[in-house]
Amino acid sequence: MNHLETFLSCSIFAFQVTLCAFLYARKAQRILPFFTAYAIVILVNMIWLWFVYKVFGFLSVTAYFCYWISILVNAGMRSLAIAELCRFKLGAYRGIWGLIWRGLAGLSALFLLHAAFDTWGQPNRFAIYSLTLDRDLEIASVAILAALLLIHNYYGLSLEPLQRTIAAGICFIAATDAIGYTILQHLYTGFLFPIFSGNHSSLWRDLLPYSVRINDLWSTVHVSCFMFTIGIWCYALRKPIPARVEAPELLPSDVYRELSPAINMRLATFNDRLVELLKP
Amino acid sequence: MNEPSIVIPLAIALSGLLLWLLISGRKSSRMGAPSYSSLDGLPTAKHYGYFPQIRQALSEEDAQFLRENAPPHVAKRALRERRAVARGFLKGLHEDFSNLARLGRMIAALSPEVSHQQETERLILSLKFQVLYSLVWLRLAAGNLPLEQLEHLTGLVGRLATRMDAAMAEISALSAGQIQGGLGA
Numbered sequence: 468m469n470h471l472e473t474f475l476s477c478s479i480f481a482f483q484v485t486l487c488a489f490l491y492a493r494k495a496q497r498i499l500p501f502f503t504a505y506a507i508v509i510l511v512n513m514i515w516l517w518f519v520y521k522v523f524g525f526l527s528v529t530a531y532f533c534y535w536i537s538i539l540v541n542a543g544m545r546s547l548a549i550a551e552l553c554r555f556k557l558g559a560y561r562g563i564w565g566l567i568w569r570g571l572a573g574l575s576a577l578f579l580l581h582a583a584f585d586t587w588g589q590p591n592r593f594a595i596y597s598l599t600l601d602r603d604l605e606i607a608s609v610a611i612l613a614a615l616l617l618i619h620n621y622y623g624l625s626l627e628p629l630q631r632t633i634a635a636g637i638c639f640i641a642a643t644d645a646i647g648y649t650i651l652q653h654l655y656t657g658f659l660f661p662i663f664s665g666n667h668s669s670l671w672r673d674l675l676p677y678s679v680r681i682n683d684l685w686s687t688v689h690v691s692c693f694m695f696t697i698g699i700w701c702y703a704l705r706k707p708i709p710a711r712v713e714a715p716e717l718l719p720s721d722v723y724r725e726l727s728p729a730i731n732m733r734l735a736t737f738n739d740r741l742v743e744l745l746k747p
Numbered sequence: 748m749n750e751p752s753i754v755i756p757l758a759i760a761l762s763g764l765l766l767w768l769l770i771s772g773r774k775s776s777r778m779g780a781p782s783y784s785s786l787d788g789l790p791t792a793k794h795y796g797y798f799p800q801i802r803q804a805l806s807e808e809d810a811q812f813l814r815e816n817a818p819p820h821v822a823k824r825a826l827r828e829r830r831a832v833a834r835g836f837l838k839g840l841h842e843d844f845s846n847l848a849r850l851g852r853m854i855a856a857l858s859p860e861v862s863h864q865q866e867t868e869r870l871i872l873s874l875k876f877q878v879l880y881s882l883v884w885l886r887l888a889a890g891n892l893p894l895e896q897l898e899h900l901t902g903l904v905g906r907l908a909t910r911m912d913a914a915m916a917e918i919s920a921l922s923a924g925q926i927q928g929g930l931g932a
Contacts, residue, residue: 562861616768723858730851741879
């Protein structure tokens with residue numbers, strides 16, 4: 468590890484510890500258990516990776532596999548935290564939640580399938596598999612959060628301030644990573660791939676310093692964005708988390724059964740009139 | 748999806764959409780989540796009630812009078828302003844429609860069971876309305892939409908609003924009955 472990486476690692480470690488401390492102090496595990504678990508997992512992964520680097524070396528094969536596995540574990544936990552955000556408010560509205568969770572699950576399944584196919588088509592390298600899978604999961608995270616917020620807006624609901632900040636943070640880091648990973652993947656699977664896949668070891672030795680510089684630059688961008696994200700999560704956690712809002716009083720089922728078709732019929736008639744209006 | 752030219756704009760667009768939704772969600776959170784009380788306070792329609800005055804202002808007799816008696820530049824300006832008034836009125840009708848559609852969504856949110864078909868249908872109808880409204884607005888801006896057709900549309904919104912007001916009164920009565928029943932138990 469060079470000086471820059473050491474500095475960035477120490478900084479991100481301090482931020483992650485602060486976030487976990489805030490989550491513990493605010494008893495966030497009662498309201499957001501998966502998000503709390505996500506914060507703990509990223510901290511544990513970092514400590515675990517640090518030990519791996521110490522024992523096996525930063526450029527060892529073990530460190531390489533452990534790093535990419537930890538990236539996938541983080542992505543999995545983040546997905547659970549997003550699922551929790553989806554259920555947080557909508558879960559209280561039984562009727563629409565029954566409809567929406569299927570839609571969101573279907574959308575997630577589509578993205579997972581796409582990620583699997585996308586990864587399948589990559590050159591045979593574990594890092595490129597992980598990078599592609601994680602990149603696709605990052606895009607899926609942003610898309611699902613966007614779908615979730617669209618649904619909230621559509622039904623006149625809104626996330627609580629803390630949940631909104633968590634969503635904004637996940638979106639920011641996921642979008643940054645998706646862009647960064649895409650550029651990296653394009654570099655490594657594009658014109659750099661023949662250099663380290665074929666018999667060009669002498670050429671690769673010359674290019675190694677440039678590769679290290681690219682990695683350093685990306686690490687700096689990624690870690691800075693991640694620290695910013697953790698910073699805004701900590702800022703949102705500075706106040707005690709409000710108690711869970713009580714479930715709304717629901718209407719009798721008959722009201723929906725009677726009114727909804729009537730409203731839709733009227734809306735359809737309205738559209739028909741608009742079409743008539745447009746006829747020459 | 749390996750091309751940076753696809754992924755990078757997609758990620759930026761999705762983030763922009765999310766940011767916009769987060770900001771608008773923050774504004775709507777101040778209005779509160781759907782509840783019985785928010786159903787009561789929702790105006791079903793208000794703009795259609797002003798149609799007689801608008802009709803007077805946009806009548807062909809008025810236009811004819813202007814063309815015959817006012818200087819050309821004044822008549823032209825007045826006609827342009829009449830179109831702006833009609834556009835404003837159409838915007839009001841859009842608001843009425845949106846409120847009624849919102850009522851449908853709020854009822855869905857507050858229902859223990861919702862129909863997939865009904866919700867999909869309402870979503871498609873709302874999207875279709877947006878497209879049609881834009882086309883009507885363009886025609887009105889171009890000045891070739893007869894007033895009678897606008898009147899026809901207004902009548903429809905009016906009838907719809909009356910029915911919805913009656914439905915709202917029923918829901919309020921039901922709500923009051925539930926609360927009383929709860930207190931009596």
